[in-house]
Amino acid sequence: MRDTASYKAWVAKAAKQPMVLETVDLGPLDAEDVEVAVEHCGLCHSDLSVFNNDWGISQYPAILGHEVVGRVTAVGPNAKGVQIGQRAGVGWFSASCMHCRQCMSGSHHLCPQVQATIVGHRGGFASHIRVHWAWAFPLPDNLNFADAGPLLCGGVTVFAPLARYARPTDRVGIIGIGGLGHMAVKFAAAYGCDVTAFTASESKFDEARGFGANHAVSTKDSAAIGKLGGSFDLLISTVNVKLDWDALIGTLAPNGRLHVVGAVLQPIPVTAFSLILQQRSVSGSPTGSPVAIETMLDFAARHNVAPQTEHFPMSKINEAFARLQSGKARYRIVLDADF
Ligand SMILES: [Zn+2]
Numbered sequence: 001m002r003d004t005a006s007y008k009a010w011v012a013k014a015a016k017q018p019m020v021l022e023t024v025d026l027g028p029l030d031a032e033d034v035e036v037a038v039e040h041c042g043l044c045h046s047d048l049s050v051f052n053n054d055w056g057i058s059q060y061p062a063i064l065g066h067e068v069v070g071r072v073t074a075v076g077p078n079a080k081g082v083q084i085g086q087r088a089g090v091g092w093f094s095a096s097c098m099h100c101r102q103c104m105s106g107s108h109h110l111c112p113q114v115q116a117t118i119v120g121h122r123g124g125f126a127s128h129i130r131v132h133w134a135w136a137f138p139l140p141d142n143l144n145f146a147d148a149g150p151l152l153c154g155g156v157t158v159f160a161p162l163a164r165y166a167r168p169t170d171r172v173g174i175i176g177i178g179g180l181g182h183m184a185v186k187f188a189a190a191y192g193c194d195v196t197a198f199t200a201s202e203s204k205f206d207e208a209r210g211f212g213a214n215h216a217v218s219t220k221d222s223a224a225i226g227k228l229g230g231s232f233d234l235l236i237s238t239v240n241v242k243l244d245w246d247a248l249i250g251t252l253a254p255n256g257r258l259h260v261v262g263a264v265l266q267p268i269p270v271t272a273f274s275l276i277l278q279q280r281s282v283s284g285s286p287t288g289s290p291v292a293i294e295t296m297l298d299f300a301a302r303h304n305v306a307p308q309t310e311h312f313p314m315s316k317i318n319e320a321f322a323r324l325q326s327g328k329a330r331y332r333i334v335l336d337a338d339f
């Protein structure tokens with residue numbers, strides 16, 4: 001018998017306040033929901049943004065964590081596709097309406113009613129998490145479960161635009177080599193692309209090459225960027241800081257695309273002629289659809305793509321958040337449940 005009244009979670013009571021361990025009562029399981037006992041949960045930059053209320057959308061008390069790997073402990077009577085005992089993952093979204101135009105066409109992540117896992121919903125820095133069955137993903141057996149969590153949010157966020165826009169013969173630039181960017185380099189290299197890593201820290205050049213980058217360029221080196229004019233079929237930007245966007249767009253080949261997945265809050269200025277004359281595009285996307293997540297997990301298992309991680313016991317969650325905030329994490333933090 002599951003004692004659902006004694007589940008535990010790390011709770012943020014207000015912005016920037018240290019999280020505290022509390023008992024939570026999840027109540028009866030909804031008919032369409034799946035319950036997962038959390039084993040590992042990645043710490044994504046979005047957890048920090050919601051923790052700090054950087055986007056003004058946070059709801060407190062908040063249970064953060066949205067890169068969950070665990071075992072299914074319960075399934076509602078109407079839940080489909082997952083079984084008790086199975087290893088499953090949960091990412092940035094935890095439910096969608098399942099009947100709107102977007103859901104019915106497979107783009108559940110664009111559903112007007114899509115539910116973020118950590119805003120107005122209890123996330124994965126907890127002993128258990130509950131999500132709609134469509135957002136609980138059975139994990140391939142040969143995945144490295146301890147390190148798979150970050151694939152569920154950061155991984156699919158960079159994989160989805162690669163799978164959608166890039167061909168293996170393309171030249172791809174990854175801007176920002178951090179949590180998202182280092183996974184993007186690994187995915188793009190495994191996909192077969194010629195990969196250039198753009199980073200502000202030249203100290204990351206060697207590691208970027210180790211992740212599969214063919215070239216590494218400093219985002220601060222205007223001369224080097226200038227020499228790359230007309231090179232890239234796809235640039236994926238993972239940064240949340242202002243860059244010389246004009247120069248970067250100038251590195252796009254005809255028909256090239258700058259795709260933004262990093263939540264930079266300042267506007268990205270684009271001149272019409274830099275798009276028109278070379279038929280270039282600027283676009284963005286949030287995480288990915290359920291099918292994109294399943295495809296990404298399958299690709300990651302087949303090509304051995306895994307994030308480079310630092311593990312903390314979940315009881316050190318406040319230290320882990322401080323480390324992420326310091327910018328020193330290399331490259332993704334994973335918290336291991338120790339309730
Ligand atoms: Zn995330």
Ligand SMILES: [Zn+2]
Nearest residue numbers: 097100103111
């Ligand atoms: Zn919908």
